Amino acid sequence: MAKTVVVTSGKGGVGKTTTSAALATGLARQGHRTAVVDFDVGLRNLDLVMGCERRVVYDFVNVINGDATLNQALIRDKRVEGLYVLAASQTRDKDALTQDGVERVMTELSEQFDYVICDSPAGIERGALMAMYHADDAIVVTNPEVSSVRDSDRVLGILASKSRRAEQGDEPVREHLLLTRYSPERVNKGEMLSLEDVGEILAIDLLGVIPESQAVLNASNAGVPVILESESDAGQAYDDAVARFLGEQRPLRFTDVPRKGFFGRLFGS
Amino acid sequence: MNLLGYFRSQRKKSASVAKERLQILVARERAQRGGPDYLPALQEELLQVIRKYVEVDQDAVQMHVDREGDCEILELNITLPEHHQ
Ligand SMILES: Nc1ncnc2c1ncn2[C@@H]1O[C@H](COP(=O)(O)OP(=O)(O)OP(=O)(O)O)[C@@H](O)[C@H]1O
Numbered sequence A: 001m002a003k004t005v006v007v008t009s010g011k012g013g014v015g016k017t018t019t020s021a022a023l024a025t026g027l028a029r030q031g032h033r034t035a036v037v038d039f040d041v042g043l044r045n046l047d048l049v050m051g052c053e054r055r056v057v058y059d060f061v062n063v064i065n066g067d068a069t070l071n072q073a074l075i076r077d078k079r080v081e082g083l084y085v086l087a088a089s090q091t092r093d094k095d096a097l098t099q100d101g102v103e104r105v106m107t108e109l110s111e112q113f114d115y116v117i118c119d120s121p122a123g124i125e126r127g128a129l130m131a132m133y134h135a136d137d138a139i140v141v142t143n144p145e146v147s148s149v150r151d152s153d154r155v156l157g158i159l160a161s162k163s164r165r166a167e168q169g170d171e172p173v174r175e176h177l178l179l180t181r182y183s184p185e186r187v188n189k190g191e192m193l194s195l196e197d198v199g200e201i202l203a204i205d206l207l208g209v210i211p212e213s214q215a216v217l218n219a220s221n222a223g224v225p226v227i228l229e230s231e232s233d234a235g236q237a238y239d240d241a242v243a244r245f246l247g248e249q250r251p252l253r254f255t256d257v258p259r260k261g262f263f264g265r266l267f268g269s
Numbered sequence B: 001m002n003l004l005g006y007f008r009s010q011r012k013k014s015a016s017v018a019k020e021r022l023q024i025l026v027a028r029e030r031a032q033r034g035g036p037d038y039l040p041a042l043q044e045e046l047l048q049v050i051r052k053y054v055e056v057d058q059d060a061v062q063m064h065v066d067r068e069g070d071c072e073i074l075e076l077n078i079t080l081p082e083h084h085q
């Protein structure tokens, strides 16, 4: 039985797909068989971030409709053993993800894998609810910014009331906060909510802090999950987050402003 | 305070203003959760009725649903301004 993990946020563009790709790759690299599923019907981005867009033959909706088997649709990653991608459909039909259909595919995935990562679309509509429904764990991706924090809190409310675990009265979904696009310089200047501020408001377990980094854009340009860029700050921060997810203790990095050199001290505060 | 210090203290404010606003908003939205679906609409209409008579803030009407056994208790709190005419 796989552990099902939803990567969610409410607000769009905060880093869910980047995180889904990094988390799935990180888990597979630790030897766990992992599938990452794109729930963003109509938009489809995960395949690009994973760099497998030219190998998509069948997608999630094809499997639901019985046009293809799950194994025909799963795309095997060429870099990391045990890592598979299920692409979203580009259909405009918002109802293509049926409750029953999703349930069947999730059950089948869960028999074959150790982890199933669900990359949620933005918003709190159907696609997002579908991605959240089956979750055992939720990674709530949040930017240090008012509307993102507010949306994250709403998503936490939905997880607590509308997930399968909530409906069936099971143990609640385990919630983890991942703060992304964090800029210690701006926090220091008082222009950006700090990690402590966001932590205090949302009051859930902190999985990690990913700095605002050019490396993320470079990696997605190249179709490489940023966690494989092991020299980069964001890659290392994601590696820490995956290790913590697997139960390891690791101190936070990239959350403080680097110490200034002589000129910085001369002209700074 | 020099000019640089002035701008710095201005900036200090934006994140803490953001935090305060969020704390208030999130507390209000959490209080509405888990209650019946008509709660936000009821709250809004109550607010409009009250505003016919007194000028009050957006958060003047606070509602809270509690459960005690089989019983649901709707707690309603209306804050009137200190100096109303
Ligand atoms: N840590 C980061 N530093 C810099 N840029 C980032 C970071 N994380 C994400 N981005 C950029 O932000 C944009 C949105 O990222 P991403 O697609 O992962 O977000 P999303 O939450 O999946 O968006 P959507 O809601 O549209 O699905 C991308 O251009 C990505 O490169």
Ligand SMILES: [Mg+2]
Pocket (backbone or CB within 6 Å): A016, A017, A018, A040, A045, A119, A120, A121
């Ligand atoms: Mg996305």
